[in-house]
Amino acid sequence: MWKFARVIVQHGSLVLFVLLQALCLIWVVKYNQPQQKIYLYSYQLMASSLQSKVQRSLDYISLREKNDSLAEENARLLEKIMNGMERENINEDSLHLPVLPGPYKVLSARVINNALDRRNNMITLDRGGQDGIAPGMGVITASGIVGIVTDTSQRYSLVMSLLHSNTAISARLSRSGFFGPLVWEGHDPAILRLKAIQKYADVRMGDTVVTSGYSVVFPKNLTIGTVSMHRVSPGSFTYDIDVRLSQPMTKLDQVYVIINEQKEEKLELESKFSRYE
Amino acid sequence: MSKQWLGLIIRTLLYLLMQVIVLKEIHLGTGEMPGVAILVYPVVLLTLPLQIPQFFILLLSFCIGSLVDLFYLSPGVHAGACLWMMLFRPLALRLLEPKNGYPTDAAPTISDLGVVWFSQYAGMLLVVFFLSYFILKVFTFVYIGQILLGAILSLFVSGIIIFLLQLFFSFRS
Incomplete structure (x- = not known):
């Protein structure tokens, strides 16, 4: 037991530093108002830009699907226009937009x-x-x-x-x-x-x-x-x-x-x- | 031996009391941005005896920093700065090691290692302390100018006070 403690005391100071410093940082952003604001703002900024990057790459994967749905919508709109030209009144409320x-x-x-x-x-x-x-x-x-x-x-x-x-x-x-x-x-x-x-x-x-x-x-x-x-x-x-x-x-x-x-x-x-x- | 430790504890308490009762009330600088902070309590950590293992030094610096934070209502700021300062203590000691090593039972003080040695040692570590203190306090590198200005001015003012106090006590003993 004592041996173990001694090993920790001799070699664990860097780990201790990291742990205590992390605790300090958590305290700083948790209990200090100005720092908390800055932290939340930066976090939001970073999270948003990360999310939009992820979203962009995901979008790329689902492009084909999107394409299909757009084409479908186009077809529907075209259909309405054609019908509308015949009947002279397009029912605007039923358009997708x-x-x-x-x-x-x-x-x-x-x-x-x-x-x-x-x-x-x-x-x-x-x-x-x-x-x-x-x-x-x-x-x-x-x-x-x-x-x-x-x-x-x-x-x-x-x-x-x-x-x-x-x-x-x-x-x-x-x-x-x-x-x-x-x-x-x-x-x-x-x-x-x-x-x-x-x-x-x-x-x-x-x-x-x-x-x-x-x-x-x-x-x-x-x-x-x-x-x-x-x-x-x-x-x-x-x-x-x-x-x-x-x-x-x-x-x-x-x-x-x-x-x-x-x-x-x-x-x-x-x-x-x-x-x- | 126990007398030495008792002296250390009393000195620590006196420095902390001076910090949170007297120096805390002195506000230099203008506006709402952090101006000049007069912080002398780090000298307590600086002058801890060399024989104490780094592990306990870190623990002590965290405790003392948190204690000051209690009075400054800024949890984590002083403690974090103290930790950063004490992280670099072994490095500073290695850099400034005399040719024939440190005398046994020495403490990094003026009376044990001399005026020049102490000012180099304290100067180095206080730079680390004040930089990390202002970084934690301002908490954004947008105001890097304010961080640097605050750190330099505070280092200057506090450094002089620390140096004079140390000099005074070394003459007395």
Whole structure:
């Protein structure tokens, strides 16, 4: 035993140094605020660029598959145009790309990082400030909504996923028109909870839930999901409505960022409301 | 023998007290960036007797650094800097070894090894200490200028204080 200890004392000093230094570094980034910020920022930067590299190489492998799906989509669009030329009215809503009315511009982006396992989940996109993305913009896919941009760097942007405790999307029941905030309860990544729907409202299973368009983030009538459960708890005045997302958050790749060019104008006008309170 | 150790412990405590009670309150420099840090407690580690194995020296430097960190509210910064400094101690001792080796039972102090030897030895290791201290404190090489400036100024100020204190104690004993 003593022999062993002596060997450690004589030859283990370098190992000891490495161990203690590692402990120090962990302490530094864990308990010192400025250092922690720098560490997290650098980590995010490195992780993002690594992830985009990995993604790029993976993309290369699946090029053939992508090609096929693009060709398929092309074919479908061509079909619609041909049909449209005959019938003179193209049903825009059924095109694969979401067509938005009014002041909105759409920018395509790819998801390069996506978390599901936490209470507050974030998504990283491969486009950022230099492409015109800014905090507060909505992110959607062809079949549903994804989240809201919170931070951008030069080439990447961070999106607060729907699966986040601060999420509150203004949503509306498409059939009956009642609206309320849509939040995530933190259990099932496929289910969100629609709140504040009065109990006299007409809610049915399978009802479509869409964006209300009352916020400046998402335009009106984008599909969010369908009602998968509804009930009124005893003593409550409002429904508990579970909404199954039409765009599963587990499968995100191509997304679209919505740029609202009249956002400032609307917010500025609405801020005048405080004068009358 | 035990008297020597008792003296060592008392000296260590006095230096630490001076560091966290008096010197901590002196703020030189301007603005919110780390200015000049007056840190004299590393001399406690510098002057530990040569007979102590490197293993315990590292442990001691970690403990003393963490103790100072407790008062400076910067877990890991002082401890890390102390560890880096003490990592280079054997190298410094080898570089500065006198022709006929170190006297037995010596400590790397002015009274044992002379003014010139001590200033070379302390100078070398304090450069390591202050560089690693400011790197850990600033924590980004974006401000490399600030790191270097802080390290040089702090080394200058603290070095002079350390040297004078050592000189004073060596004359007294």
